[in-house]
Amino acid sequence: xxxxxxxxxxxxxPNGFEVVKDFNMEITDGEFxxxxxxxxxxxxxxxxxxxxxxxxxxxxxxxxxxxxxxIPPKERSMAMLFQNYAVYPKLTVYENIGFGLRQxxxxxxxxxxxxxxxxxxxxxxxxxxxxxxxxxxxxxxxxALARALIYDPQILVMDEPFANMEENVRPRISKRVAEIHAQxxxxxxxxxxxxxxxxxxxxxVVMMKLGEVHQIxxxxxxxxxxxxxxxxDFIGDPK
Ligand code: ADP
Ligand code: MG
Numbered sequence: 001x002x003x004x005x006x007x008x009x010x011x012x013x014p015n016g017f018e019v020v021k022d023f024n025m026e027i028t029d030g031e032f033x034x035x036x037x038x039x040x041x042x043x044x045x046x047x048x049x050x051x052x053x054x055x056x057x058x059x060x061x062x063x064x065x066x067x068x069x070x071i072p073p074k075e076r077s078m079a080m081l082f083q084n085y086a087v088y089p090k091l092t093v094y095e096n097i098g099f100g101l102r103q104x105x106x107x108x109x110x111x112x113x114x115x116x117x118x119x120x121x122x123x124x125x126x127x128x129x130x131x132x133x134x135x136x137x138x139x140x141x142x143x144a145l146a147r148a149l150i151y152d153p154q155i156l157v158m159d160e161p162f163a164n165m166e167e168n169v170r171p172r173i174s175k176r177v178a179e180i181h182a183q184x185x186x187x188x189x190x191x192x193x194x195x196x197x198x199x200x201x202x203x204x205v206v207m208m209k210l211g212e213v214h215q216i217x218x219x220x221x222x223x224x225x226x227x228x229x230x231x232x233d234f235i236g237d238p239k
Contacts, residue, residue, distance in 0.1 A: 001028075001029030001030070001154075001185070001186075002029055002063060002064060002077070002154040002155055002186060002187050003026070003027070003028050003029060003063070003064055003065070004025075004026070004027040004050065004061070004062070004063055004155065004187060004189075005025075005026045005027075005061070005062045005063075005065075006023050006024060006025050006026075006046075006050075006059070006060075006061050006062075007024055007059050007060050007061075007062075008022055008023070008024060008058060008059035008060075009022075009023040009024070009046070009049060009056045009058070009059035009060070009061060010022060010023070010056060010057050010058035010059055011042070011045050011049065011054065011056055011057050012057045012058075018211050019042045019045045019211050020042040020045050020046055020049075020056075020211050021042075021211040021212050022059075022212075023042075023046055023059070023213060024213075025206065025213075025216060027187050027189070028187075029185065029186070029187065030185045030186070030187070030203075031187055031188070031203045031204060032178075032181055032187075032188045032190070032201055032202055032203045032204075033187070033188065033189050033190070033202065033203065033204050033205075033206060034190050034191075034192060034198040034199075034201055034202035034204075034205050034206070035047070035189070035190065035191045035192075035205075035206045035208060036192070036195065036198050036205055036206070036207055036208070036234065037207055037208035037209050037214075037234065038209060038234075039193075040210070041208040041209050041210060041211065042208055042210075042211045043159075043191045043206075043208055044082075044159050044191060046189075046206075046208075047080075047082075047157050047158075047159050047189055047191060048082070048159075049061060050068075050155075050157055050189060051078065051080045051082075051157045052068060052069075052073060052076070052078075053080075053082075055069075063076070063155070076155070077151075077153050077154035077155060077186075078153050078154070078155040078156070078157065079100070079148040079149070079151045079153035079155075079156050079157070080148060080156075080157040080158070081144055081145060081147075081148040081156075081157070081158040081159065081161050082159045083159055083160055083163070086132075086140075086144070087132045087140055087143050087144050087147070088132070089131065089132050089133060090131070091131075091132075092128065092129055092130060092131060093119075093124060093127045093128050093129070093130050093131075093132070093135070093143050094115055094119075094128040094129065096132065096143055096147055097115045097118060097119060097124075097128075097143060097146045097147050097150055098111040098112075098114070098115045098150070099147060100147065100150065100151055101114065101150060101151070114150055115128070115146075115150065116128075118146045118149055118150050119146060121146075121176045121179075121180070122142045122143075122145055122146045122149075122173060122176060123142065123169065123172070123173070124139060124142050124143055124146060127139060127143070137164040138164050138165045138166050138169060140164070141161070141162075141163065141164040141165055142165070142169075142173065144161075145158075145161050145173070145177070148161075149177070149180050152184050152186075153184070153186060154184075154186040154187065155186055155187045155188075155189070156181075156184070156186060156187070156188045156189070156190075157188075157189050157190075158188070158189070158190045158191070159190075159191045160191055160192060160193065161177070161190065161192070162174060162192060162194055162197060163192075163193070170194070170197065171197070174194075174197045174200070174201060177201065178200075178201055181201075188201075195234075195235070195236075199219040199223070199235075200219075202218075202219050203218065204216060204217060204218055205217060205218070205219055205222050207222060207227075207230070207231045207234065207235075209230050209234075214227055214228045214230055214231050215227035215228065215231050222235055223235055
């Protein structure tokens, strides 16, 4: 069971901009952590650092006690979904979803079964033979989500996975993500602009603004006992 520990993690860009100032958090097995806050808060950057796409300028990130940079990428049981991680245009939806498993040499029958299962859950089962360019943005986003979820990773990092989805599919798909998480029992770190969905999915919420953490707590803690005016405003007046 994975454990992620971020200690005094900082990220400063070469122009001197401190996008993440001093991030401290321990995430334990099975936790679903949702990052909330206005854009420019550093949420994506925290996720990108955990995913190994961006190097911290200070502090350290440990997974199961080991420093992230000492774990070879192949040994990290991690799947990620970022806005700029587009689906492969030349592969069919079926091939896209099974891509990672195929890379890992998983048997074709197992891939087939898993692809169909996840495609059903994310409502793309009727699109398996299509190429991404003929899909809507919402459908493409669900294919990208399927591709990340199919691994059964111990750590799942997702930046705005519901962003391009239509209002009518979003609640269902987010519910499926919760169900998949309940089965995988790993860690999920997710950024979303959708406050109701974020609060519903989260075991804990991280409230960020301008590179600083204002509060880390359960949805009811941040709702009932906001640590700052910013948190209170962002979550909304309960009464
Ligand atoms: P969030 O996900 O909360 O919107 P980000 O982690 O994406 O925040 O951080 C965005 C901030 O970092 C923005 O203010 C952006 O201008 C700045 N930023 C991102 N990349 C760079 C870069 N390479 N150099 C300087 N500033 C950057
Ligand atoms: Mg972002």
